[in-house]
Amino acid sequence: MPRKIRDLMQDLQQAGFVNRGGMGSRRNFLHPSGVALTLSGNPGADAKPYQEKLVKTKILEISD
Numbered sequence: 356m357p358r359k360i361r362d363l364m365q366d367l368q369q370a371g372f373v374n375r376g377g378m379g380s381r382r383n384f385l386h387p388s389g390v391a392l393t394l395s396g397n398p399g400a401d402a403k404p405y406q407e408k409l410v411k412t413k414i415l416e417i418s419d
Contacts, residue, residue: 360394
């Protein structure tokens with residue numbers, strides 16, 4: 356069962372990303388180190404596999 360968009364948003368915020376808002380269903384996240392990410396979809400929607408991979412990659416990018 357795929358994770359929800361709200362779970363990915365929570366993972367990003369726990370990693371230190373700040374939700375800068377966005378238009379419609381898009382949310383812009385920015386980390387103090389300069390790493391940015393746009394996540395689209397309503398919070399209750401199922402996350403697509405590419406979105407899960409992107410969030411994981413960005414979190415690993417800031418930990419390096």
